[in-house]
Amino acid sequence: MPELPDAVVYRRRLADAALDRPIADATVVDPLILGDGLEPHRLGEVLRGRTLTDTHRHGKHVFVRYGEETGWLALHFGMTGRVQVVPDGTMPEYAYVQVHFEDGGALAFECPRKFARVRLVDTPDAFVEAKDLGPDARRADVDAFLAPFASRRGAIKGRLLDQSVVAGLGNIYADEALYQEGIHPRTTVPELSETDLRGLYDAIQRVLDAAIAVDADPEALDPDRFMLPHRYGDEHCPKTGVPLDTETVSGRTAYFSPTRQSPPK
DNA sequence: ACTGGCGCCTGTTTGC
């Protein structure tokens, strides 16, 4: 579930509470969480005696700089990942990667389902380039957002989930943006006009801003304006009252309002 | 070059 708004919350959390605290050690409880061949012992070697000095975010990735030279942690949260800064002695259950500060506190990187990954990267930009991530969904201007759609033809839902098209949207916020704009998730890109796509861009901005404003808790969104609180509740369209419909699109469950989002011909 | 679909993971929910 962690998508762009969650990454915003986690980055802020680290910027507020994890920087400038000397690191005593790093603990890797489950090496599966380490990505790109990172060896468990290497994390401690790299971090020991240093401090975290800066943070960055691109799409669903959070980056944390260690030391003064090139060298960042890249955090990706998969489906159940999250990061907390905890006082001594309160390590949560699924904290598979831990960074312990000399003052006794720690950074806990949790992920019960083990889809999350911790990597070491040179710089955020180099990582974004290597992973072929598209522009960040919240920082991209409308022209940068529109550009990749010129060469796409599949279902819009699948394109919004493709991180090389635009980085940061996942299943639930893609559904919400399509709902806001009245676009059926199975509509193909060629079936959408430039006006449709510009409207979708605006909807994405509104949805992400609203989600960030409630600390990425989808159930805390205004239930009169957004579909998400109803996805986990009564499953009715807040604007028309009809039951929400579901359909598998691009391999994932899409929720939509059948009266507001007409299927493509 | 681009697309949809499957499998990885395991805690939680659903169904018989």
Added chain:
DNA sequence: TGCAAACAGGCGCCAG
């Protein structure tokens, strides 16, 4: 009531 199957979903990989 209990247990198994289904589900959640980001993403790497694969076949078409």
